[in-house]
Amino acid sequence: MADTASLPLVRAQGLSKRYGDKRVLSKLSFSLQSGGFLLVTGPNGAGKSTLLRLCAGLEGPTAGELEVGVERDELGYLGHEPLLYRELTALENLELFAKLYRVPERRDRIHELLERFGMWGERDNRISTYSRGMIQRVALCRVLLHEPRLLILDEPYTALDAAGCELLDAVLAERRGNHTFLVSTHDPARIEHLASDRLAFAEGAAT
Amino acid sequence: MADTASLPLVRAQGLSKRYGDKRVLSKLSFSLQSGGFLLVTGPNGAGKSTLLRLCAGLEGPTAGELEVGVERDELGYLGHEPLLYRELTALENLELFAKLYRVPERRDRIHELLERFGMWGERDNRISTYSRGMIQRVALCRVLLHEPRLLILDEPYTALDAAGCELLDAVLAERRGNHTFLVSTHDPARIEHLASDRLAFAEGAAT
Amino acid sequence: MKKLLAPLDNAVGLAVLATVLIAVGTAMTFFYAPVDVDGLNQKIFYFHVPIALTAYATFGWGAWKALVHLWKKKPGADLESYVAIHQGTIFGALTLITGSIWAKLRWGHWWLWGEKELVLFLIIFLFYCTYFMLRYSIEAGPRRANISAVYALFGVILIPISFLAIRLATNYIHPVAFTKQGPQMAGSQFATFMVCLAAMWTLAGALYRLELLGKRLDLKIRELRELVL
Amino acid sequence: MSAAAGMSGRRGRGGLVGYLGDVATLAGKDLRIEWRARDTFPAMALFVLSTMTIFHFALPSGSSDRAAQGMLWVAILFTALLGLTRTYAPEREQGMFDGLLLSPVDRSAIWLAKVLATLVFLAAVEVVALLAFWLFFAHVGGAMIAAVVLADIGLCAVGALVAAMATASRSRELILPLLLLPLSVPVVVGAVGASVDTGTGKYLAFLALYDAIFSLIAWGTFEYVVAE
Amino acid sequence: MSAAAGMSGRRGRGGLVGYLGDVATLAGKDLRIEWRARDTFPAMALFVLSTMTIFHFALPSGSSDRAAQGMLWVAILFTALLGLTRTYAPEREQGMFDGLLLSPVDRSAIWLAKVLATLVFLAAVEVVALLAFWLFFAHVGGAMIAAVVLADIGLCAVGALVAAMATASRSRELILPLLLLPLSVPVVVGAVGASVDTGTGKYLAFLALYDAIFSLIAWGTFEYVVAE
Numbered sequence A, B: 001m002a003d004t005a006s007l008p009l010v011r012a013q014g015l016s017k018r019y020g021d022k023r024v025l026s027k028l029s030f031s032l033q034s035g036g037f038l039l040v041t042g043p044n045g046a047g048k049s050t051l052l053r054l055c056a057g058l059e060g061p062t063a064g065e066l067e068v069g070v071e072r073d074e075l076g077y078l079g080h081e082p083l084l085y086r087e088l089t090a091l092e093n094l095e096l097f098a099k100l101y102r103v104p105e106r107r108d109r110i111h112e113l114l115e116r117f118g119m120w121g122e123r124d125n126r127i128s129t130y131s132r133g134m135i136q137r138v139a140l141c142r143v144l145l146h147e148p149r150l151l152i153l154d155e156p157y158t159a160l161d162a163a164g165c166e167l168l169d170a171v172l173a174e175r176r177g178n179h180t181f182l183v184s185t186h187d188p189a190r191i192e193h194l195a196s197d198r199l200a201f202a203e204g205a206a207t
Numbered sequence C: 001m002k003k004l005l006a007p008l009d010n011a012v013g014l015a016v017l018a019t020v021l022i023a024v025g026t027a028m029t030f031f032y033a034p035v036d037v038d039g040l041n042q043k044i045f046y047f048h049v050p051i052a053l054t055a056y057a058t059f060g061w062g063a064w065k066a067l068v069h070l071w072k073k074k075p076g077a078d079l080e081s082y083v084a085i086h087q088g089t090i091f092g093a094l095t096l097i098t099g100s101i102w103a104k105l106r107w108g109h110w111w112l113w114g115e116k117e118l119v120l121f122l123i124i125f126l127f128y129c130t131y132f133m134l135r136y137s138i139e140a141g142p143r144r145a146n147i148s149a150v151y152a153l154f155g156v157i158l159i160p161i162s163f164l165a166i167r168l169a170t171n172y173i174h175p176v177a178f179t180k181q182g183p184q185m186a187g188s189q190f191a192t193f194m195v196c197l198a199a200m201w202t203l204a205g206a207l208y209r210l211e212l213l214g215k216r217l218d219l220k221i222r223e224l225r226e227l228v229l
Numbered sequence D, E: 001m002s003a004a005a006g007m008s009g010r011r012g013r014g015g016l017v018g019y020l021g022d023v024a025t026l027a028g029k030d031l032r033i034e035w036r037a038r039d040t041f042p043a044m045a046l047f048v049l050s051t052m053t054i055f056h057f058a059l060p061s062g063s064s065d066r067a068a069q070g071m072l073w074v075a076i077l078f079t080a081l082l083g084l085t086r087t088y089a090p091e092r093e094q095g096m097f098d099g100l101l102l103s104p105v106d107r108s109a110i111w112l113a114k115v116l117a118t119l120v121f122l123a124a125v126e127v128v129a130l131l132a133f134w135l136f137f138a139h140v141g142g143a144m145i146a147a148v149v150l151a152d153i154g155l156c157a158v159g160a161l162v163a164a165m166a167t168a169s170r171s172r173e174l175i176l177p178l179l180l181l182p183l184s185v186p187v188v189v190g191a192v193g194a195s196v197d198t199g200t201g202k203y204l205a206f207l208a209l210y211d212a213i214f215s216l217i218a219w220g221t222f223e224y225v226v227a228e
C-alpha cells in the first residue's frame, strides 16, 4: 500500500438515493483522496446525513456507484444518534467497542480518551443519566477509539459547549492529513481552514 | 391582572435537585419578571436542561421552592426531544396539539407557522422521515402554536441551518417583551442582546 | 385511657405485649382448648387462621395509608404503607406455610390446585410480591410513592372482588368456620382463638413499628449526611 | 411537589363536552398511529389463532366444553396482554409522555382515550377469535358475547392504568403481565362462569360490577400514576 | 447492495478464537444490560408462577396429567416469548443496530450472542418453573428435563432470528409471536410428547433434529436479515 495517499479513498459516480418517490440525492459525483477532508454543507433536509450514511455503508444507493476503500474496522461513523448503550456506563460502552474493534492496550487508550474529553470522572455512570453534551463527548470517544482511517462525522459539534468545541477543533487538526475526513456541519466557518474539498448542497426541504 | 408585568412570573428560592447521590442544582435562587428574558448558559452537564425541566413542571425539585405563575396552557416547552409523534405527519401533530390547546382558527394558524418555518411543503410526510433540522423546525412550530405566555427553550438553535437560525432570531425578537423567555444556549453571543437576565452556571460534569 | 394505650404506639411495648400474648395463646391452645374431632393437628388452626387474618389486616392497613398518602399528601404515609405491605407479605407467606402443613396432615397433599380458595390466596400473594418488584424498579421519588399507593389500593379491592367471584361458583372444601350463624366452635375454642388473634395482631404491630423505626432512622441519617456534605 | 402541580388546565375548557372532545382527539391519534405503523390488528388476530392451535396440541383431545371455554379465555387474556404491552409504546419510545403531560388536557382523558383505543382493537380481534371458536369448538351464545364485551371493558380499563405504571418502571413490558394477571382473575372466573355455568345472569352482573368499580378507581387514580 | 457489503471484518481477527471471543463479549453485554435494567429473572419467575396459577381459574378442576403438562408448556412458551420480545430492545430503542453492524464483528456472532444470552435467562427461569411444577403437580423426570433443554435451544435459536426480522419490520413485538408461534408448534408437540407419552426417545430425537436444522439455517441466514 505504498501509493495509498494518491488513490481516492471514497469515490461516488452518479450517486442517487430515493425514498419512495422522494429524490434525496441525485447524480452526485465526487472523490476524496486518502488524507483529504471533505466538508459537506447545505440547508436542512438537503441530504447531508443521507450521504454520510451511504458512505458508512448503513444504507445502499438507489442508483450510481459508491466505492469506499476501507474495511469495516477502519471506519468511524458519528451520526445523529450517539450509538451507545444507554443502560451501560461510558466505560462499559467503550470497553465493549474496544474489544470488538481489537484495540490494543485498551484500558490506557480508553482512559486517555475519556480524560481528554473530560468524562473520566463520569465513567461509571450510565449513559442514560448524562446530559446531551456529555453523551456527544462519549460518542466522539467511541468514534476515535480505534483511530479509524476514514472518519465520517455528521454535525460533530452539536451539543458541545465552548470548551468542547475547542477540544474537537484540536482533535480534528491533529489528525488532519493522517486520517481522511467526511464532515457535515451548519457552521462551516469553524472548520473551513481544515477542508481540502467541499460539497455544498444548494437546496433543502425547508427552503 | 393589571400589574402582572411587575410581578415575578418565575421565582426560585433555594432550589435544589439531586438524582440519587448526585447533586445537580444546589440552592439556586432567581426570579424572572413577566416579559423578561432569562438566558441560561454553562458548560455541558451544568444543569441547564434540568433547571428548564423543573420550571416546566416535568420534574419536581428535591428541596427549595419554585413558583411558576402560569397555567399549563400558557406554557411552551422545547426540550432535547422534539415532543412530536414520529408516526404522524407534521400537520397531524400540529392539529392534535392545536385541538388540545384550544387554539382558535387552528388551520390558519398552523398554515402560517409551517409556511414561516419552511415546512408547509413537507406537511404531509411523517416526522420519522424528516431530517434532524426539519424536526427541530416542526418542534418550534408546536411550541409557538398557542402563543404561550412563558416560553422555555432548551438550546433551540440546535440542528438549524443558517436560514433557520436567522428565522428563529426574528421570531424571538418579535415576541420579546410580550412573552416571558427562559432560554438555554451554548452560543450566548447570538441572543445576548435580547436577554434581560442571565444565569451562568460555572461548572459542569465535563470540566 | 390514653396512658393505658400508650404501649400500643411504641415498638418495645408492643413487642413485650406480643410475647406475653403468644405465650398465653400457645398455652391455651395446648392446655385449655379441647381436642377437636380432627385430633391434635387441629391445633394449627389457632395459628393458621389468625396469621391469615393478620395478613389481610396489614394489607388493609397498607391500603389505608396509601389512601392517606394520595388524599392528604401526608409525608411519611408512603413509607408506612410500604412497611405494612411488607409485613402483610411476610404473614401471607406464613399463611401458605401453615396452611400447607395442615393440608398435608388433613388432606394428604401439600397443595390442592383444584381448590380455588387456596389458588386465589396464592395469586393475591403473588400480587403483593409484584408490589416490591414494581416499587424497586422505579426511581425513588414522588412518582414511585404515588404508583405504589395506587397499586396498594387496587390490591385491597381485588381481594373482596376475587372472593366474590369464586363464591359465585360454590364448591370448595377449604372450611368456613365463621358463618352467618356465628362461629362454629365451642366457647373455649373461640376464646383461645381470640387470644391467638390478638397475639398475632400485636406481633404484626410490633414488627411494623420496628421496621418503620429502622427505615425512618435510615432516612434521617441520609438527610444528615446530605446536610454535612 | 412539582412546580406545575398547581397549574390546572381545566379552566374554561368547555366542561364535559370539552373533556369528551379531548378524549376523542387522543383516541383518534392512537388509532391512527396504530393503524399506520403497527399492523396491530392482523398480528393480534393471528396471535389468538396460533394460541388456540397450541392449546389444541397441549390439551388432551375430547376435552369437555368447559375446557374449551377455558382455552378460549386464556387465549383472549394473553392476546389482550400482548396488545396492552404496546399501549404506551408511542409515548414511551418518543418521549411523548412529557408532551401529553405538558398539554392542558385533564390527565384522566389520556387514560380514557387509551382505554377506548385498546377496546377497539381488542374487539376486532375477538370477532376473529369467536368466529374461529364457533367454527372449530362450540356454539357461541348471546351470554358469551355479553361476557366478552364486559370482560374486555374490565381488562382494558385496568390494563391502561397498569400499563402506565409499567411504563414508569425499568422493567416495562416484563412487569405488565405480572401486574395484570392477578387483577384479571375475577374477569376470567366471571367470564368462564358466564359462558358455561347455569345462572349466567349473576356472572354477567358480577362482571359489570367489576368494570364499574375498577374503571372508577382507575379513572380517579391515573393522574397520580403519570405525574408527580 | 450496500457499499459496505464488500468490506469484511474478518481479516486477521483471530479466527475461531476471535469469533468466540466476540460472541462472549456481546453476550456478556446483553446479560449485563438485562440484569441491570430489567430485573428480567425475578419477573420471568413470577410470570411463570402467575401463568400456571391463572390457568386454574380458566380450566376445569381435576384435569388430567397431560393437561397439567400442557399447561406447563404453554407457560414456558409464553415466558420464552416474553423474553424474546425484548431480545433486541436495547438495539432498537437506542439505534444500536447501526452500531453493531458498523463494528467489524461477523454478523452471525451477533445472533449467536443473542441466543446464548436468551438461553441463560430462559434456563434460569425454567429451573424455577420446573421446581414449582415438581412441588405442586407431578414428578419431573430426566426425559422432561432433556425435553426442556432441547426445546429451549430450538426456541432461542429460532427466536433470535425471528426477533431480528420482527425488529426490521414495522410492527416489531407483535409480529414476533406471529412468526414464532407457527415455528414453535413442532417444539411444543415434541416436548409434550417427550414428557407424557411412551416412546420418549423418538420425541427427544425429533427435538434435537429440529434444533440442529433451525440453528443451522438461522446461523447462515442472519446476515441477510440484518443488513441490506
Ligand code: HEM
Binding pocket: C045, C048, C049, C052, C053, C095, C096, C097, C098, C099, C100, C101, C102, C103, C104, C106, C107, C110, C111, C117, C118, C121, C122, C174, C175, C176, C177, C178, C179
Ligand atoms: C396451603 C393451604 C392453605 C391456605 C393458603 C389457606 C389460606 C387461608 C386463608 C387466606 C384464610 C383466611 C380467610 C378465608 O379465606 O376464609 C384461611 C382461613 C381458614 N383456614 Fe386455611 N388455608 C390453607 C389450608 C387449610 C387447611 C388444610 C385447613 C383445614 C382443614 C384450613 C382451615 C382454615 C379455617 C378453618 C379457616 C377459617 C375460615 C373462616 O374464616 O371462616 N386451611 N385459610
Ligand SMILES: Nc1ncnc2c1ncn2[C@@H]1O[C@H](COP(=O)(O)OP(=O)(O)OP(=O)(O)O)[C@@H](O)[C@H]1O
Binding pocket: A019, A022, A024, A042, A043, A044, A045, A046, A047, A048, A049, A050, A051, A205, B128, B129, B130, B131, B132, B133, B134, B159, B161
Ligand atoms: N427514511 C426516509 N424516508 C423518506 N424520506 C427521508 C428518509 N430519510 C431522509 N429522508 C428525506 O431526505 C432528505 C434529506 O435528509 P437528511 O437527513 O439527509 O438531511 P440533512 O441534510 O442531514 O438535513 P439536516 O441539516 O436537517 O440534518 C429530507 O428531505 C428527508 O425528509
Ligand SMILES: Nc1ncnc2c1ncn2[C@@H]1O[C@H](COP(=O)(O)OP(=O)(O)OP(=O)(O)O)[C@@H](O)[C@H]1O
Binding pocket: A128, A129, A130, A131, A132, A133, A134, A159, A161, B019, B022, B024, B042, B043, B044, B045, B046, B047, B048, B049, B050, B051, B205
Ligand atoms: N436522570 C438522571 N440521573 C442522574 N443524573 C442525571 C440525570 N439527569 C441529569 N443528570 C445529571 O445532571 C447533570 C446536569 O444535566 P443537564 O442535562 O441538566 O445538563 P445541561 O446543562 O443541560 O448540559 P448540556 O449542555 O450537555 O445539555 C449532569 O451531570 C447529568 O449527569
Ligand SMILES: [Mg+2]
Binding pocket: A048, A049, A050, A154, B131, B132, B133
Ligand atoms: Mg442531518
Ligand SMILES: [Mg+2]
Binding pocket: A131, A132, A133, B048, B049, B050, B154
Ligand atoms: Mg442540556
